[in-house]
Amino acid sequence: MRQPAREEPIAAVTKRRAGRLSAVAAAELQRRAIALDLGAPVAIRVSPRARRLLLRVDAGERRVELVLPAGIPCEHGLRFLAAHRGWIMARLDALPRPVPFAEGESVPVFGVPHTIRHETDPRAAPVVVADGEIRVRGEPAHLARRVRDHLARLAAREFARRARAYAARLDRQILRITVRDTRSRWGSCSSQGALSFSWRLVFAPESVIDYVVAHEVAHLVEMNHGPRFWRLVRSLTPDPETPRAWLKRHRSRLLAYG
Numbered sequence: 001m002r003q004p005a006r007e008e009p010i011a012a013v014t015k016r017r018a019g020r021l022s023a024v025a026a027a028e029l030q031r032r033a034i035a036l037d038l039g040a041p042v043a044i045r046v047s048p049r050a051r052r053l054l055l056r057v058d059a060g061e062r063r064v065e066l067v068l069p070a071g072i073p074c075e076h077g078l079r080f081l082a083a084h085r086g087w088i089m090a091r092l093d094a095l096p097r098p099v100p101f102a103e104g105e106s107v108p109v110f111g112v113p114h115t116i117r118h119e120t121d122p123r124a125a126p127v128v129v130a131d132g133e134i135r136v137r138g139e140p141a142h143l144a145r146r147v148r149d150h151l152a153r154l155a156a157r158e159f160a161r162r163a164r165a166y167a168a169r170l171d172r173q174i175l176r177i178t179v180r181d182t183r184s185r186w187g188s189c190s191s192q193g194a195l196s197f198s199w200r201l202v203f204a205p206e207s208v209i210d211y212v213v214a215h216e217v218a219h220l221v222e223m224n225h226g227p228r229f230w231r232l233v234r235s236l237t238p239d240p241e242t243p244r245a246w247l248k249r250h251r252s253r254l255l256a257y258g
């Protein structure tokens with residue numbers, strides 16, 4: 001299941017010119033863009049296929065992306081960035097605050113807010129998710145990694161449980177289930193029946209997880225997004241529209257944790 005386009009990109013139609021902007025020139029432009037102080041790193045790419053300058057703010061990576069058609073002079077790209085500084089700053093401002101896995105931070109687990117706490121009891125389990133808290137034992141330096149690993153494991157277990165239940169209802173076999181840190185798609189299903197999910201769905205409410213899992217499991221039967229596919233999805237999870245809208249609205253939030 002592909003994620004929707006991150007942001008409507010700003011585009012400017014430009015004349016193609018002779019000569020090509022080399023990777024070296026792009027790197028040079030990237031260095032000079034730092035002086036514009038845009039409030040986020042700028043990634044600049046030259047695309048021989050691009051017909052116009054494309055500018056967008058990647059919410060997940062929290063960075064500015066500029067795609068230049070081959071042959072656009074360096075100065076032009078820089079001027080374009082400078083001219084859209086206000087737009088870029090407004091987009092960055094509107095992004096959710098990054099929430100690190102750190103003591104005192106609030107992180108949702110299956111949509112329910114949990115506060116991260118350092119566990120001082122040496123007999124406690126390394127990570128415990130209970131009573132609105134994620135309690136983490138051990139060196140504070142390892143806290144973030146422990147939270148991440150634990151949530152990824154929790155996600156894998158929970159997604160697998162739901163996927164098997166749905167697959168049984170459709171009388172299909174799942175080859176394997178993996179969780180990854182994919183930022184461009186929430187889930188996928190291969191033609192061999194291997195399912196993959198973004199572990200970041202662990203932050204989403206259960207109804208959203210149900211929908212994404214049902215969506216990928218339905219691909220075990222229908223490898224397309226036609227009417228029969230959607231009928232199957234609805235047979236597993238009755239209202240796919242609400243979670244779909246939720247994912248669209250909260251995508252950058254899900255990418256801001258950790």
Ligand SMILES: [Zn+2]
Nearest residue numbers: 001002215219
């Ligand atoms: Zn799909």
